[in-house]
Amino acid sequence: xxxxxAMRVLIxxxxxxxxxxxxxxxxxxxxxxxxxxxxGEQAFxxxxxxxxxxxxxDFNMPKMDGIxxxxxxxxxxxxxxxxxxxxxxxxxxxxxxRAKQYGANNIIAKPFTIPVLKAQIEAIVGKLK
Numbered sequence: 324x325x326x327x328x329a330m331r332v333l334i335x336x337x338x339x340x341x342x343x344x345x346x347x348x349x350x351x352x353x354x355x356x357x358x359x360x361x362x363g364e365q366a367f368x369x370x371x372x373x374x375x376x377x378x379x380x381d382f383n384m385p386k387m388d389g390i391x392x393x394x395x396x397x398x399x400x401x402x403x404x405x406x407x408x409x410x411x412x413x414x415x416x417x418x419x420x421r422a423k424q425y426g427a428n429n430i431i432a433k434p435f436t437i438p439v440l441k442a443q444i445e446a447i448v449g450k451l452k
C-alpha cells in the first residue's frame with residue numbers, strides 16, 4: 324500500500340476555496356484520509372481527538388493563527404511529532420524564522436501549485452507513491 328493511502332492529513336484555512344483546492348490536490352496524490360478546519364482553534368480540537376500525520380495550515384486565520392496553532396501542536400504530547408506545513412501569503416523573513424523556531428517542517432508561499440505541495444510533503448515523509 325502506498326504511504327499516501329495510509330496518511331491522515333488535516334487542512335486548516337479560513338478560506339473554503341483554499342481548503343477545497345488543497346483537498347482536491349491531495350486526493351490527486353492518492354491521499355484520501357483528509358479532514359478540514361476553518362481556523363486553528365477548530366483544528367486543535369480535531370488534533371486532540373484524532374491526530375493527523377500531516378497538518379497543512381494557513382498562517383493568517385481568525386481565532387488562532389497558524390503560528391499559535393503550530394505552538395499548540397508542538398506543546399501537546401500526542402501531536403508534537405505531527406508534520407506541519409505552514410502556508411503564507413507573507414514571505415517575510417521574520418514570519419519564516421518564527422515558523423521554523425516553533426517547529427514547522429516546511430513553509431510554502433501562496434499561491435502555490437500541487438507539484439510544489441507534493442515536493443514539500445515528500446521532503447518530510449518520503450515518496451507518496
